[in-house]
Amino acid sequence: MLHRKIIATLTMAFAASVGVQHAHALTVYTAGPGNLSKKLAAGFEKKTGIKVDVFQATTGKVMARIEAEQANPRADVLISASWDTAQDLEKRGWLAPFQSANASRVPTPFKTTHYVAQGLSALGIVWNARSGTPEPHDWRDLTKPVYRNLVTMPDPALSGASADLLLGLQARLGSEAWKLFDDLKQNGMVVSGPNAQALNPVLQGAKAAVFGAVDYVAYAAAAQGEAVKVIFPTSGTVIAPRPMMILNTSKQQNEARQFIDYVLSEEGQQMVAEAWLIPAREDIAIKRASFRDLRLLPQGDAQSSSTSRADVLARFAKLNGQHSR
Numbered sequence: 503m504l505h506r507k508i509i510a511t512l513t514m515a516f517a518a519s520v521g522v523q524h525a526h527a528l529t530v531y532t533a534g535p536g537n538l539s540k541k542l543a544a545g546f547e548k549k550t551g552i553k554v555d556v557f558q559a560t561t562g563k564v565m566a567r568i569e570a571e572q573a574n575p576r577a578d579v580l581i582s583a584s585w586d587t588a589q590d591l592e593k594r595g596w597l598a599p600f601q602s603a604n605a606s607r608v609p610t611p612f613k614t615t616h617y618v619a620q621g622l623s624a625l626g627i628v629w630n631a632r633s634g635t636p637e638p639h640d641w642r643d644l645t646k647p648v649y650r651n652l653v654t655m656p657d658p659a660l661s662g663a664s665a666d667l668l669l670g671l672q673a674r675l676g677s678e679a680w681k682l683f684d685d686l687k688q689n690g691m692v693v694s695g696p697n698a699q700a701l702n703p704v705l706q707g708a709k710a711a712v713f714g715a716v717d718y719v720a721y722a723a724a725a726q727g728e729a730v731k732v733i734f735p736t737s738g739t740v741i742a743p744r745p746m747m748i749l750n751t752s753k754q755q756n757e758a759r760q761f762i763d764y765v766l767s768e769e770g771q772q773m774v775a776e777a778w779l780i781p782a783r784e785d786i787a788i789k790r791a792s793f794r795d796l797r798l799l800p801q802g803d804a805q806s807s808s809t810s811r812a813d814v815l816a817r818f819a820k821l822n823g824q825h826s827r
Contacts, residue, residue: 527553528757529576531568533561533583533662533744535718538777545773546764552757560696561587561662568749575751578758581620581744583716584662586669586811588617588745598750600759604766607783612743619743620765621779622793625667627733628701628720633710640735641671642682644691644713651690652710656700659815659824663742664697667714668814670740674799683821686713693822704730716742718778721790725778734791738799744779 532539536558543554557567561583568577582588591597597616605618612619627638635648644653658665671679692709694700697716703709705728712720720732746765748758764770771781775788 527555528578528754528761529555529557530579530581530761531557531564531577532581533564534558535777535779538773538779539581541773542765542770545769546761549764550757550760552760554761560660561665562660562696575749577749578752578754579746579748579761581746582662583623583742583744584666585619585743585745586666587662588614588747590811591747592616596750598748598752598755598758600748600762602759602763602766604763604783607785608766609784612782617745617747618762618766619782620746621771621774621777621781622741622743623663623716623718623779624734624741624791624793624796625663625670625714625739626717626720627735628704628712628715628717629731629733630704630707630710630729631731632707632729633704635710637731638711638733640737641713642685642737644711645682645685645689647689649689649710653686653689653691653713654694654700654703654709654711655686655691655713656697656715657693657695657824658818660696661716663716664714665811665815666742667740668818669811670799672814674738680817680821683818687822693824717790721778734796736797738797740799741780741793741796743782 530543539556539558543556546552547554557564564580564582565587568580599615601615602618605613608618612622627644629638633652635652638644656664658668671682675682691713694703697719700712701715701719701723704712705723717732720730724730724732746762748755748762752758766782768786771783771786774781775786778790780788780790780793
């Protein structure tokens, strides 16, 4: 009899603990990288016991899902690949304010009262050294006849980082940016979905270079023996901080704050570095170029409004014969 009572008590306790854990599960929507998202979720679960449900997709798909779920919000934490999306959501009043103590080592440009960078990527040219083409050094080099029909570009409507490059080039070059895009199109450049879809033909040797590739994907491919090189153009490029933010509709505000604390911890930031991103914290060792090593295009400010972003994406889509998303 006593044995049965002990079993019953333990069963009820286990059921209660599962119920508590489920109640405190955290939902994270992220623009990746996928492996990094899994490692951060696993590390956080191990440290806190809080379950993490991850939805990983491109920035475009993540934002579309958040918009579609307005009536029944599910995301607690959002990690985007575009700073612009965080600025837009803050203006719309969708974000809860939070400043992590672990953000003290994050440079000021990469944190606000409502969001902070998980890490940073930079946009560059990724070139296949076995393509038989000369090594390019600047964006405009890819408009030369030797690269005809050999260049791809991620679709800025799907890639937040690519959209940031589009905005940065327009802010720096104005009408010359659009002449550059038109010349690239006339030279046969293909706009090919998100980053991986643009990079794969270059890895396979079918194309010679990617215009505006996120660097960490190519660094990882090169580390695995692929014959690709990341080139940062001489005229300048754009860095893409990947903002983390807490949705104000989240019912797990405390758990969401703990998650951001963890990502910004030394352990979390080392995972970011292992994914070939630039960690948000400056005290984490890296084996790649830091943002301070790069010549940057001005980021601008007015470029970040949702209206100008939408206008630029629509103009780019029209130029390349795409349907606006």
